Each structure stands twice: as C-alpha cells, then as structure tokens.
Amino acid sequence: MLSISEYDITSNGPGGILCVWWRQWRTERALGHRGIHFRATSFDEVLAAYAAMTQEEFDAINGPQEWANWRTIPRAMTGHVPDRPLRVLDLGCGTGASTRVLAFYCPQGSHITGYEIAEPMLQFARRREYRQRNGEPAKVDFICQGVTEPLREPDASIDLINASGVVGHHLTPATIPPLVAEMRRVLTPSGVAMLDVGPTMPGSDLLRIMADAGFAYQGHYTSWFGDRTGEMVFSFSHAS
Numbered sequence: 001m002l003s004i005s006e007y008d009i010t011s012n013g014p015g016g017i018l019c020v021w022w023r024q025w026r027t028e029r030a031l032g033h034r035g036i037h038f039r040a041t042s043f044d045e046v047l048a049a050y051a052a053m054t055q056e057e058f059d060a061i062n063g064p065q066e067w068a069n070w071r072t073i074p075r076a077m078t079g080h081v082p083d084r085p086l087r088v089l090d091l092g093c094g095t096g097a098s099t100r101v102l103a104f105y106c107p108q109g110s111h112i113t114g115y116e117i118a119e120p121m122l123q124f125a126r127r128r129e130y131r132q133r134n135g136e137p138a139k140v141d142f143i144c145q146g147v148t149e150p151l152r153e154p155d156a157s158i159d160l161i162n163a164s165g166v167v168g169h170h171l172t173p174a175t176i177p178p179l180v181a182e183m184r185r186v187l188t189p190s191g192v193a194m195l196d197v198g199p200t201m202p203g204s205d206l207l208r209i210m211a212d213a214g215f216a217y218q219g220h221y222t223s224w225f226g227d228r229t230g231e232m233v234f235s236f237s238h239a240s
C-alpha cells in the first residue's frame with residue numbers, strides 16, 4: 001500500500017493559513033457585493049457563481065480548500081491505495097488545485113481525470129502544470145459535466161475517486177444518490193472513494209448513505225485538529 005509520511009505532508013504543502021483566510025474573506029465579500037454567492041446547493045446557482053469568477057477570485061475563495069488539500073488528500077490516501085499506477089477521478093476539480101495534489105502523491109504513471117461543471121474553471125485547470133513527485137509531467141485530463149450525471153468511465157475501471165470541497169459543500173443527501181450509484185459502477189473491486197464532508201453533507205449522513213450502498217468506512221482524515229470538514233474514506237465491497 002502507498003505510504004506517505006507526515007514529514008512529507010507538512011513539508012510539501014503551502015503554509016501561511018492566516019493570509020489564506022484573510023484573502024478568502026476579502027474576496028467573498030467583494031463577490032457578494034456583485035451578487036455572486038457560491039455557497040449554494042442548486043446546480044444552476046453553483047454553475048453561475050463559479051462561472052462568473054476570475055481565476056484570481058476562485059483561487060482566493062478556494063485558498064483554504066487548497067491549503068487543506070495538501071494535507072487531507074495524502075493522509076486519506078496513505079495505507080488505503082495500492083502503490084502502483086492508478087486510474088483516478090477528481091470530482092468537482094475546479095481550477096485543478098486538488099488535481100495537482102493527486103498528481104503529486106499518486107504513484108508514478110497514474111492517470112487522473114478531473115470532472116467539473118463550470119467550463120471557465122476548466123479553462124484555468126487545463127493551463128496548469130501537473131507534476132509527479134519526480135518532477136515529470138503527470139497524465140491528467142478533464143471532462144466538463146456534473147458529477148451527478150452518468151460518469152464517462154467503463155464499469156470497474158477506476159482505482160480511486162477523490163472529492164475535495166464538492167460533496168460536503170454542494171451536494172446533499174437528496175442529490176448524491178446518482179453519484180453513489182455511479183461510484184458503485186465504476187470502481188474496481190479494490191477501489192477507494194475519498195469524499196469530503198461539510199455543511200451540506202454532514203459525516204453522519206454520508207456514513208449512512210455509503211453504508212446503505214454497500215461501502216465500508218475506512219476512516220476520516222482532516223488537515224488540522226480544528227478542521228470540521230476533511231475527507232471520509234470508503235472501500236467498495238462488490239459482495240454487498
């Protein structure tokens with residue numbers, strides 16, 4: 001299994017969380033004055049809000065998420081995914097901040113596909129560089145569509161599904177069932193789902209929904225002890 005040390009995690013992630021929070025607060029206030037409210041669960045509202053932002057605005061409001069990704073994602077991966085090239089999905093990848101962390105920490109030769117509903121976000125994501133730990137370019141591509149629509153992947157073809165700042169911030173117990181069904185379909189028998197929890201999807205709801213769908217809970221990983229979100233890890237059981 002892949003093993004990533006705490007030393008690696010703290011030395012590779014960005015620092016300075018107070019500046020990151022300040023930038024987010026200032027940008028969210030400016031967006032609010034322009035009538036752009038991104039903390040929504042309706043597909044159309046979310047799409048309109050993210051599509052109306054510049055890359056700088058998105059990066060500012062997404063700064064705390066990006067800071068947390070560099071800690072939460074490797075902690076969730078370690079001990080749960082095999083140390084061989086993986087086929088990976090990054091759901092709601094935005095401008096690619098979570099995709100960059102996956103590209104860096106996934107074993108060399110992995111292939112990551114980001115799904116995102118807002119095409120303007122993907123234009124930024126496509127311009128970024130995605131590097132593996134050895135500095136070589138990572139294999140990354142993107143698909144513009146909602147994650148509650150049928151995924152484009154064949155059955156039992158995906159080793160790892162990641163969602164950072166999407167399930168717990170934009171999906172609800174009422175809107176997630178199509179995604180859960182698709183995760184059951186596309187994950188390999190040993191596949192793993194790392195899904196964020198948050199205000200719109202509390203951990204208790206996600207645990208119940210995933211257990212009902214036959215997934216086994218493997219743990220909850222956060223960026224720091226005060227983080228009330230983080231990602232829950234589930235393994236897939238085709239026996240259920």
Ligand SMILES: C[S@@+](CC[C@H](N)C(=O)[O-])C[C@H]1O[C@@H](n2cnc3c(N)ncnc32)[C@H](O)[C@@H]1O
Pocket residue numbers: 043046047050062065066069091092093094095096097098115116117118121145146147148163164165166169170
């Ligand atoms: C908080 S951002 C997180 C972006 C990225 N995962 C990261 O960690 O930096 C949430 C992203 O999810 C996207 N999103 C929200 N609902 C979605 C849906 N139903 N399908 C696909 N993307 C969605 C938004 O457009 C936005 O780019």
